[in-house]
Amino acid sequence: MATAAPTRDGELIRRAVDLADLNALRVALYQNTRDAALAALPVAAKMSDADKALLKDKAVRWLEENAGRAERPDLPEPPEGELRALMTMVTGQPMSDVQFAARRDLPAFRAMPLAAEWPGDKPQIPSDFRVAIIGSGPAGIAAGVQCELLGLPYVVLDRQPEAGGTWTINRYPDIRVDTPSITYEFSFEKRYPWQELFNRGEAVREYLQHLSRKYGVMANSRFSHDVQGAAFDEARNCWVLDVETPEGRETLEASVVITACGTFANAAKPDIPGIEQFAGQIVHPAAWPQGLDLAGKRVAVIGNGSTGVQLLGAVAATAGHVTVVQRTPQWISPREGYGKPLPEELAWLYEHLPAYWNWARYTATAPLFDFHLLQRVDREWQAGGGKVSQGNDAVRATLIEYIRKETGGRQDLIDKLIPDYAPLSRRPVVDNDWYKSLTRDNVDLVTGSIARFTRDGLVMDDGSEVKAEVVITATGFDVLKYLLPARFTGLGGKDLHETWAAGDGPRAYLGMMVPGFPNMFMSYGPNSQPLTGGTGMPQWWLVWAAYAARCMMRLLQEGKGRVEVTQQAFDRYNQALDEAAKDWLQMTPEGGIEKNYYVNRDHRRLQVNAPWLSEDFHRMCTVVDWDDLALT
Numbered sequence: 318m319a320t321a322a323p324t325r326d327g328e329l330i331r332r333a334v335d336l337a338d339l340n341a342l343r344v345a346l347y348q349n350t351r352d353a354a355l356a357a358l359p360v361a362a363k364m365s366d367a368d369k370a371l372l373k374d375k376a377v378r379w380l381e382e383n384a385g386r387a388e389r390p391d392l393p394e395p396p397e398g399e400l401r402a403l404m405t406m407v408t409g410q411p412m413s414d415v416q417f418a419a420r421r422d423l424p425a426f427r428a429m430p431l432a433a434e435w436p437g438d439k440p441q442i443p444s445d446f447r448v449a450i451i452g453s454g455p456a457g458i459a460a461g462v463q464c465e466l467l468g469l470p471y472v473v474l475d476r477q478p479e480a481g482g483t484w485t486i487n488r489y490p491d492i493r494v495d496t497p498s499i500t501y502e503f504s505f506e507k508r509y510p511w512q513e514l515f516n517r518g519e520a521v522r523e524y525l526q527h528l529s530r531k532y533g534v535m536a537n538s539r540f541s542h543d544v545q546g547a548a549f550d551e552a553r554n555c556w557v558l559d560v561e562t563p564e565g566r567e568t569l570e571a572s573v574v575i576t577a578c579g580t581f582a583n584a585a586k587p588d589i590p591g592i593e594q595f596a597g598q599i600v601h602p603a604a605w606p607q608g609l610d611l612a613g614k615r616v617a618v619i620g621n622g623s624t625g626v627q628l629l630g631a632v633a634a635t636a637g638h639v640t641v642v643q644r645t646p647q648w649i650s651p652r653e654g655y656g657k658p659l660p661e662e663l664a665w666l667y668e669h670l671p672a673y674w675n676w677a678r679y680t681a682t683a684p685l686f687d688f689h690l691l692q693r694v695d696r697e698w699q700a701g702g703g704k705v706s707q708g709n710d711a712v713r714a715t716l717i718e719y720i721r722k723e724t725g726g727r728q729d730l731i732d733k734l735i736p737d738y739a740p741l742s743r744r745p746v747v748d749n750d751w752y753k754s755l756t757r758d759n760v761d762l763v764t765g766s767i768a769r770f771t772r773d774g775l776v777m778d779d780g781s782e783v784k785a786e787v788v789i790t791a792t793g794f795d796v797l798k799y800l801l802p803a804r805f806t807g808l809g810g811k812d813l814h815e816t817w818a819a820g821d822g823p824r825a826y827l828g829m830m831v832p833g834f835p836n837m838f839m840s841y842g843p844n845s846q847p848l849t850g851g852t853g854m855p856q857w858w859l860v861w862a863a864y865a866a867r868c869m870m871r872l873l874q875e876g877k878g879r880v881e882v883t884q885q886a887f888d889r890y891n892q893a894l895d896e897a898a899k900d901w902l903q904m905t906p907e908g909g910i911e912k913n914y915y916v917n918r919d920h921r922r923l924q925v926n927a928p929w930l931s932e933d934f935h936r937m938c939t940v941v942d943w944d945d946l947a948l949t
């Protein structure tokens with residue numbers, strides 16, 4: 318990474334301050350100096366040039382005097398009232414108590430802020446108590462770290478040969494996070510030396526493996542262990558796991574199972590007639606053949622979601638010709654700093670201005686606090702001729718302008734690229750020069766449904782042909798296949814997937830628990846991906862792990878054998894969830910409900926997201942409502 322050696326080099330300091338996020342700079346500097354003039358400044362968006370100059374000059378002066386003196390740039394968490402005042406200073410907006418509780422750990426002053434701790438003395442842990450965590454992606458690692466903290470025996474099982482989950486499985490060209498690196502990291506591993514503002518998949522994988530090693534999880538992990546299924550033994554209150562290992566089939570027992578199997582674990586393979594006739598190669602990005610040589614080849618890329626958009630530029634740079642096949646256009650937006658290295662100056666600032674890293678993390682997330690306001694239909698606005706709402710229509714206009722700019726005003730492309738549904742109703746797709754790639758001589762764009770494969774490629778619904786030697790199916794993931802192909806059998810021999818199928822698809826209480834399946838917690842389960850307000854996924858993996866931990870602690874403290882959500886609580890929660898989901902753009906015609914893969918279209922209900930405001934969901938998952946649970 319960019320090196321961050323101690324220095325008082327004035328030029329470096331000035332460059333670092335010029336690159337800094339001004340809200341983070343101001344609050345960090347204030348925290349170090351208590352300079353009232355800094356407190357009196359407005360938020361960056363409202364700063365005059367003179368305000369900015371004042372702030373920057375103060376920062377430069379302080380750094381010239383102090384940089385290199387601070388041994389460690391970590392400041393302790395300020396007292397609660399002060400922390401809240403600093404958080405308010407960053408955004409310029411007051412927050413409710415619930416919002417404060419959900420956001421207070423975003424600056425990550427505390428090491429393990431979200432983890433559960435024994436409320437008193439740790440009880441004697443029965444010798445046969447053990448937790449099985451299925452999956453060693455970030456959710457599984459978070460659950461492992463939580464078990465380490467509580468001193469609970471556990472094992473992590475993953476069918477992959479190494480840790481990292483998504484970031485081990487997906488190795489397609491140019492894979493990287495599309496949320497800022499500083500927010501896609503755990504609060505307990507501060508200032509990881511990232512190389513880029515949006516990390517490559519490989520770097521995320523290394524980071525996760527580093528965490529797993531450093532916090533002791535790796536030593537408890539077994540790789541190439543594929544859990545085929547698990548059944549609850551009612552007489553002994555334990556799960557019996559059936560595991561495929563390199564040495565053959567193994568049975569493993571665990572008092573508690575935490576599934577950290579990932580929402581994006583099952584690739585959605587296109588079900589297109591004639592696929593067996595195709596003479597060329599079919600490649601899914603989640604199974605990218607290492608060393609795949611596309612040089613000079615005719616390639617078709619099916620899909621324009623996050624993955625299809627990420628890989629097109631790299632594919633088009635080597636392939637002879639690429640046809641992009643889109644069923645429906647996507648709203649694709651730029652991200653500042655995407656694809657760029659972390660500037661040396663910023664890395665230096667993280668190391669030398671105490672609390673700057675913390676507040677940079679906070680400011681990277683803060684723009685999402687009000688994101689939900691853009692995701693609702695405003696009927697009054699519509700009555701006045703608007704499409705969705707004032708804010709959403711403004712986003713639409715900006716993105717259309719972006720399409721025009723990136724395509725160089727090519728009307729033939731523009732006509733095919735503007736979606737007919739509202740922006741922000743699907744997972745945002747981040748541009749990786751996708752629009753620009755479409756303007757290359759060796760790339761063309763086809764819109765429509767694929768009718769069938771032929772020996773030489775694809776035939777579209779309108780009869781047109783797409784010749785291809787390699788077809789890349791960037792068709793996403795089957796998010797309805799939670800946990801599959803593993804099967805889980807709960808009380809009374811009840812099969813989890815049959816239970817879900819008999820209803821209206823995968824459901825859980827808080828995304829984690831299902832009645833009849835005691836001592837089982839899902840991380841990133843059905844309807845758990847926060848829709849709004851954004852605090853970043855790593856926070857959530859810790860929150861869910863801590864929820865399971867609180868339940869396990871209670872079991873152990875009370876000497877009970879089972880913890881389970883009651884049917885009433887499950888039903889009540891899911892009714893409220895359906896009710897809350899109705900208001901979101903995703904569930905409306907304006908939001909393209911028919912084509913949104915976050916929606917369970919068979920049952921016309923929200924499937925992936927939690928429709929709650931982020932802070933409300935945070936409260937539900939951090940303050941356990943014991944009345945909803947049965948401990949026996």
Ligand SMILES: Cc1cc2nc3c(=O)[nH]c(=O)nc-3n(C[C@H](O)[C@H](O)[C@H](O)COP(=O)(O)OP(=O)(O)OC[C@H]3O[C@@H](n4cnc5c(N)ncnc54)[C@H](O)[C@@H]3O)c2cc1C
Nearest residue numbers: 452454455456475476482483494495496544578579581803
């Ligand atoms: C390509 C891609 C890019 C993404 N980019 C972002 C991003 O930029 N920002 C963001 O916030 N989110 C992103 N996500 C979503 C999410 O952050 C990641 O998917 C994340 O890795 C999920 O973590 P997880 O631990 O829940 O699951 P995963 O990382 O999917 O890990 C699950 C693990 O469980 C294992 N497993 C599953 N079932 C079994 C079984 N029966 N037996 C044994 N092992 C099993 C799998 O092998 C896998 O290793 C992305 C997702 C994908 C697919």
